[in-house]
Amino acid sequence: MLVFNIYLMKKKLSLIFTAAGLLLFTNACTDLKEEVLDETLSVELSDQAAANGLIAPVYALLPNLFQHTTYFALQEITTDEAILPYRGGTDWGDNGIYQALHQHNTTSTDPNVNNTWNTLVQSISRSITAITGFKESADPNAAIYLAEARGMRAYYNLVMLDMFGIAFIKEDPGTTSKIVRGEEAVSYIESELLAIEPLVQSKTAVGPGRLNQAAVWSLLTRLYMNAGVYRNVYSPTIEFRPEDLDKAIQYSDKVIASGQAKLSADYFSIFSNNNHTNQELIFAVDQRADLNGHNRMAYFSISGDQFPLAEFPAANGTDGPGITSDFYQSWVQAYGAVDPSRDPRFYQQNMSIYTNAADTCINDADYKINRGILRGQQYGALRVNGAFTRCADNKLKVGKLTYVTRNRADLPVSFSELIDYTTAGSNYNTGYRVAKYEFSSKSNTGRNKGEADIVIVRLADIYLMRAEAKLRKGDAAGALADVNLVRASRTATLAPPALTSMTLDILFRERGFEFYWEMLRRTDMIRFGKYEGKWTEKTNSDVHKRIFPIPQTAIDGASNLPGYLSQNESY
Incomplete structure (x- = not known):
């Protein structure tokens, strides 16, 4: 079975993008329309090279998504974990955008919002291009790559749903995407991940830098834990359906039982420069490519x-x-x-x-x-x-x-x-x-030149999501056991003392201790009913601020399609 090293492909992206006629995107690409960079080239590529040239762009923008002024800013500076003041009256003023993020007063022209949106839309579009190409590919690994591209499209849509309350359904690059919300969006993403689950390779075979089987189970677990939020994002009370909690436990069990990931004894090694081989990582932004990532x-x-x-x-x-x-x-x-x-x-x-x-x-x-x-x-x-x-x-x-x-x-x-x-x-x-x-x-x-892979999902999150699902079903003892197992695993130094009881507030606190600065906090705060609370310099309790405004440039770009793209409430 071929193990395709995506990081090696990134070193050749410039050549491959041109040779394969990769698609260039504009900012106003709400309907995911694309322009071919160059259709006149007649470079002869092997089936394998063409397949590699299709799959590499699907992952290529992940480092952009996980920069400090895109996903990080929206997931952390909006919360009680991070705050960015106007330093000394000279630095990080940026027309007040970071203060607005923290105070939940962000507007549809915020560059952090726009850059995150554009990166997600372009990544979805690249995934669709790859899916289309793999359906006609003669490469023997095309089926695996097709599953990966389809799974990555689901992942990008999951992030889009979490942040903007919508997902895009599109199969034919020549058609306009269908925009879905709520239950329909959850069902679509679920169906896509379930469809490719048996087709992608194991994490043991491909590493954490590619979508793998354990990563798919992990994303399903994450989807089920947050499904109550996604179905009715403005609800004052989040509905945790028993069937969702059961599925979250089912797929977290799969990850744990598979042995494809192990908890790290050394906590900070998870985030060190050589962490690509750290066994706790399940899915991550691979930054090894000639050190072309970011620090x-x-x-x-x-x-x-x-x-x-x-x-x-x-x-x-x-x-x-x-x-x-x-x-x-x-x-x-x-x-x-x-x-x-x-x-x-x-x-x-x-x-x-x-x-x-x-x-x-x-x-x-x-x-x-x-x-x-x-x-x-x-x-x-x-x-x-x-x-x-x-x-x-x-x-x-x-x-x-x-x-x-x-x-x-x-x-x-x-x-x-x-x-x-x-x-x-x-x-x-x-x-x-x-x-x-x-x-x-x-x-x-x-x-x-970043060296450390940026964590998307790691095993501790699987244990703590399983603990949360158990706790919400009334199994406090099972939840306590999972949390303490993670705490006890950090044996490189003196592990944290075992907890003696478990409540939702304790579990929320524990998630903060375990995952601070890992771009999970906003999603966690919404799910635990904390996002409308008060903390340093933040008093806004508007539930409509749980998701971000759709960029004005995107709405303007779709103005020729009346009713196609509407702004989220309160923006």
Whole structure:
């Protein structure tokens, strides 16, 4: 059975896109119409090369979708986990779009919304193009690729349904898509995933970077857990149908029993640069391709005066979002008098040297910044005039960081719990920061060349969704066992202590501890009835803000089809 390495194909995308006549898209592509880039080329391709040229584009925009200013912004900055103020009155103002996201006042011209929408629409369209091509392909693996493309179309539609409340049904590239909502959208996505379930390969065969059998079961589990939201997204009470919960348990059981994924003993290794082989990953954005991915998950939150790589003195952070005090306090309340760093998911100190009072000289190879939630004074490589300071023995000089690059050497890089939209709460150093993904060792600018695969689904989520389904069916003991199994698995350090009881509030809190910064929080908050609540700088309780506005450009682009695409309520 062929194992097609999608990451190797990405290295050749430019050639393949042209040779195969790949389709170019416009922003106003609501009906998923496409333009052929070049139909005049007569490049002769083997059946296998043509098939590879069709499947690679289906995955190619995943890194774009999972950038900090697309899916991440919509899934995290809208929640109680992340907040991005106007830093120092000079950075991340962006006409107030991040404040509006956090306060649930986003408009249909928001670029984060537009970019997410456009990436999803283009990815759906590329999937349709691939499906059409594979139906006529003579390649012996065409049936597998066809199933993958069909499954990816379902995945993109699942994200579209979650974020915008609609899904697109389209089989013929020459026709206009049918737009569906609610029950019809849920049934369509379910039927597509079920149809390809027996046809895709196992995760063991293809790895987490391609849609695999365990990934399909995982997406079905996710669909069933959220089906009550998707059927009636504005309902004040979410209906969890027993049959949905049973199916969520059924497909999570399949994932677990298959042995295609295993819980990682080392929590932060799940998000490290070599995580493609981490067995906890089920489905992920493959970023190995010549390191052509992005490092945005690592750079977005940390300070502009944190330089994590001894080799690259220009690679730094950007003082983006921090966690809210509300989210931090959920850790404090869980651990009481014990510091939350007791939990190995909260923090990983890579070098005790960081906490030494005096400047220290260290080998370049030993220099790594800490991971997890970063609090207080930060230590790191000291930079002067664009170069790192060296000790007499040429080792890297590490000390207390200040905001030298901001011309604020008087301001320490000392992260505070306070972060809000006041002048005091919007300074460069406000808010505890998140360095969950490892900073790419190849990112010479800090933004480019990501090495870590970005998690879409991992095994811990399967256990916790199964726990939730059990709990909603009244099986608190079964739910508690699943949650404690995940907690006990983190044996590389001292595992979190076992919980003694389980409620929906405890389970929601546990999902926050396990999955913070992984772009699940908005979906979780809606499902658990928390999204209309109050937290730092957010008081809007309008249920219509559970989904985002359809971009105005998309509505304008469909204006020649009266009634085809209507704006979501309250926008």
